[in-house]
Amino acid sequence: MASKALEGQDKSRDLSVAIHKGLTELWLDEVCTDFEIVTDTKTFRCHKVVLAAMSDYFRAMFSSGMTEAIENRATFQDISADAFEILFEILYPRKKNMNIFENKSEEDVTALLNMSMRFQMKFLQEICTEYFAATMSVTNCVERWKTGQLILCDSVTKMAWDFILDEFGDLVEEPVLLTLEFEDLNKILNDPNLYVKEETIIWKAIKKWISVEEDSRKKHFFTLFKNCCLSEIDQDFFLENIAFDPLVRGSDDVSCLVKEAVLLTKHPGNHGNVELTFRNCYTKHQTLIALCKSNDDFDQVGKIRPFGKKQSSTDVATLDVYSLDFTSRNLKRTGSLDGVGSRPACCVHGDALYIVGGTDGTLMKLKGPSMGTVNLEDMPTPLEGHTMAAVDGCLFVLGGKHAFQANSSVFAYFLDTNQWREEGEILAPVVGASSIAVNGVIYIVGGKLGHNPADCIQSYDTRDKACSIFYSLPSPCEFSRTLCRGVFLYIVSSSGEVFKISTTAGTCETVAMIANFNRKNFGIDLRDGKLYIFGGLGVVAIQEPKVKHQELELDSGDEEDEEEGHEIEMSLPESFKEDSQLVSFENRMVHEVLVVDTKTGEITGSEPLQTAMQVMGCGLLVHDIVK
8 A cells, every 4th residue: 555655656746747847848939828027128928827826926916807917918127037037947947956046146046035025936935045044154144134124034034133143253354244234233232142252252343343434433332332241251351452442431421331340340249230231142141139028928819918916027937039030021939038037138249149137137148049048147136127238348237126126236247257247337227228339338218217217318438437417318218229320329219209319419310209109018120221110018999888987097117017907097099089988908919010211200011020029128140040
């Protein structure tokens, strides 16, 4: 049976060859050729049946009753006779296994590809694509990439683009690099899949491209330079060839990026304050790590479960560790931490996240989102409601309280000796403040002072151990999150105010005001001027059936009371007032992500988190990618 099947296949192939051969002979002799194609220089006789069999375009033409179908004639003045010559060599081959592209120019093949797209000839498109794949090189890949875009051939566009990304190191040495438009070069350099053996190649490409027409192209220098992964450039090369280059020194924006790169190398305490981008060809990545209160304490809708008895926030607790990337919208739970308490503080130093908290003042070191933790020396005085910041070689813990006593002492942990030491005092012993270190000065934002929210930013200079009031906030700020970029502090308060404060000029700008925010224990991240505010514990209005209205009061700064399900007195939304129904307010974890444009103040929503989370601390961490 099998032999008969094979025999049938052989006969079928023989028949196909015979038919094809017969059609070719008919075409050469112009026998039964029932259709004409007219170009500007030549007219071709051919068969409708062949065109219709190989082209959806001609099949539609012949079956639609168009003028061309009736007159058996079509004119294409915009397609060269040479292109049709090649087409008919393919449709009516005179030799077996002939090389149709032999002695054909790049223009000929491009014209043929264009014809395949226009006439909807899939077989011809595949032939041209295979030819391009076999002959792609650094000298023609850019032209073919542009050709693919021009004629809307996605397969050729992608093929050429992938080649450009893979072979960019060699492309830099070709003259075609210098002919690229700014938009094209920027798109190449900005693609995370761009492969380079070393980052110096990117610098050389930018430098060469601008040098050709420096007067007109240097305006694009900053935009292109942002695509350099400066942290991955050899430091000797960086100092000798980049840091003092005239182009760099002539641009304030580029000089700031160079300064940040130097600070990153020499000052590990600044690692959490610098936005880094790593190409996919590198084994490093920078991830936002968030420490979140375990969801075991919440029901399915994120409402806090009532406790049988009141617990101290410094009791041993489990924190879930998440890695987040808002660009790729990737959220991943990478593990959990035990023993650091429910209200820890954390900061980034070098390539590690340090966390301190709990009844024993436990200090932990987390390296990478999947690499586990190392326990370090416990604090001599365990605290709750404290804040933490990193300066080169040292971690500082400020504020908070021990038992019922507010803490004014500044505790310093020295990484080289693994020892704690009391270093000084802050002016106002605040609880629940946020902090950030900039150039050796720690800025302590708001917090709770006694029973009232603080309305100031304290500055503690780690060099002379002096504390002063740096700035008076526009409004009291009991809970906040703070991060730094360069010399600027970005502060988000629980009432939704977003501030930008210059640590050098001492000025404050209100970037945005988020209406009906009323949230704490949220996280923040800043990428490319976009401030992401995510998760948190928010107060949600719950509409109940009509019964007697009751108002319950709560000091909103006392987290322990909030966790017992107490209600908070708030102003009622208009929709609730009109309904005259009982409204209660409950603390719920939220999925919401808000995005604030730090330049325009525009507030937009983003895709919500896959899980609601209460963020107890977060920081940017550079780590090796776990394969």
